Amino acid sequence: MAITPEAHLAWVLASVTPLQPRRIALEQAIGTVLAEDARAAHPLPLWANSAMDGYAVRATDTAGASAEYPARLTVLGEVAAGSPWDPPLAPGECVRIMTGAPLPSDADAVVRVEATVGDRDAGSMRAGAMHAPDRGALAWADHGVRVTAEVTVGKDVRARGEDLAAGDLVARAGDPLTAARASALAAAGIADVLVRESPRVAVLVTGAELRPIGAPLSRGQIPESNSLLMRGLLAEAGITRVSVERCPDDESSVRERLADLGGTHDLIVTTGGVGPGTRDVMRIVLEEEPDVRAVRMAVRPGQPQCAGRLGAGGWIFALPGNPVSAAVSFELFVRPALRAMQGYATTARPRLLATAAVDWRGAAGRLQVLPVRFADGPGGAEAGADPELDGPHEPGVIWCVPAVHSSRVSHSVGGFGAAEGYALVGPETGDVAAGDRISVIRTAP
Structure with missing residues (x-):
């Protein structure tokens, strides 16, 4: 039986433990997450x-x-x-x-x-x-x-202290140390902070059909792009300590690499090899790990998943191999887990309500996570389109259109490149009609 994405995420967040904090100089702390409340050491301003x-x-x-x-x-x-x-x-x-x-x-x-x-x-x-x-x-x-x-x-x-009095709260535990927040702490006389730093993450690449980018391709071979995708998504999530490794597509090699990486990294991300096939090596190896579970998710795309803590210590997320499925799985599960490890106050990315500019086929009984781009009006009008053709644009309405074909999501990496967010269509909704209001995760700046 398929598990809901909400139930799987709840299990992940309940199982992940925050990294150990350490105290560092404020000058080195931008990009980390506060592990304790920070209070002003003196009034701000210090004098009138x-x-x-x-x-x-x-x-x-x-x-x-x-x-x-x-x-x-x-x-x-x-x-x-x-x-x-x-x-x-x-x-x-x-x-x-x-x-x-x-x-x-x-x-x-x-x-x-x-x-x-x-x-x-x-x-x-x-x-x-x-x-x-x-x-x-x-x-x-x-x-x-x-x-x-x-x-x-x-x-x-x-006036002295009109901004902050000595002892006033400047930032809370779980707040990220942005440039603006670090500046506020410095002005309030705070020289060092207790923080959680970026987790150490390994991206492990397997797959006999994968070839380096730019290499000649024979029948059955494809360029390996998922490591670039995962590394980019990690960078966009603020994760700076990342290594990428490639491993032969056989059980003993995968088992050995997971044992090594699990002891030196906080989290490992892999793509591919998690289905029910006889050669899905990642799933086969992870079946030996008692604290890693393989699940079928009631979501489209990204149904097969493996996640949990390895015996060697680190967490693993074994994601589907199709690029869009891998990216969706990263957004729904890996990114929140990384934020939980860093002690963020909130692990979810903000959502907005958008209006479907066109009809598209849904996925009844499953959560549909559809890559979308934002449009300027009904029918998917782009900037510069003829307003007489599209009719009047309703002020304040955010319109969205699929970035990929709704029936061919998981492998549509070409169209996915234009995506600016994900539409979340609930399992009870089914098909989407133009004008429907949709919850959207905005991923583009």
């Missing part, structure tokens, strides 16, 4: 600082200021970003301040330089002159500045 280039002032000193009646302030000097200077400010005094520079303790607001007239311009301080003729470098003041706009307390000031 200026959000603009201008003058740090007492807001009361600018009360009523306008272009016609400017407030005149004495400039004591300049506070640059990184400066430790904290000048005391008496009433009527201010300092030049640059973006990011710490706000003097006696100041409570910043006047933008654009709202001032500085004494560096010879004509700006003449009686009756309200604005410098050049608002660039000449607008700054060395000794006295005219403020032409009133500011309130807190204007253009970044």
Whole structure:
């Protein structure tokens, strides 16, 4: 009896254990997954600082200021970003301040330089002159500045701790260390993190009919493309520690390689040799492994599967040999297992609702996982198509069309190259009609 994909995935996720975490420097952690919550070591910002280039002032000193009646302030000097200077400010005094520079303790607001007239311009301080003729470098003041706009307390000031207080949660266990997240951790004073790194994965290639890409082909031989497919899918999943091995298509060789790889890798992926045939060597060898199970899946494509933990230690996913079947199986089972090993908070890829742009044949009684591409309108209109032929396009609707023929999915590697996602058609649905709403996993950026 066939097992549902949902039941098989639940078994996989219940059986996979996360990799052991280790603490590493934050600079080395991008691409890993946090194994513990990370909290701010200090407030962010660390001190009140200026959000603009201008003058740090007492807001009361600018009360009523306008272009016609400017407030005149004495400039004591300049506070640059990184400066430790904290000048005391008496009433009527201010300092030049640059973006990011710490706000003097006696100041409570910043006047933008654009709202001032500085004494560096010879004509700006003449009686009756309200604005410098050049608002660039000449607008700054060395000794006295005219403020032409009133500011309130807190204007253009970044308050200490307004982003994060010390001890606030910055990232959770299970979050991936993206560039943006790593930057946030660094800003919050976190120098090292406890993480889980990429699993060590081996791709094992078997198959007497397979020849290297570009090699001459005799009758019955085909180019070996699945290792390239698996390596690419692993890279797209963020898995960086990958090796590819080729093995003779006989039981003793396969048994030996699995024993070696299972002791040195966290996971092994193979394609082909999992069917019920007398020469399906992978299934035959894996029958000797008590913790590896062979299943028939209620899914199209990708019915035969083997998965489980080898006696040597590593996990194995033995996938069907047809390229699209292998890719679908990777998406449904291998990718979630890899994320579980890394301790991701979620193992499933987000799904969206799309509208079928055309009719296609379904797979009643089984989950149909059909490679699709996205279209611009009903009938599968591409960008640039004549809108008069397709009719009005409904705003906000995502349309999808099969990337391969729905009855010839598993081996249609040519059309699969244009796929941007997978339509998931439930076993109760059967055939799909144009206009039906379909759950889709989007795989393309």
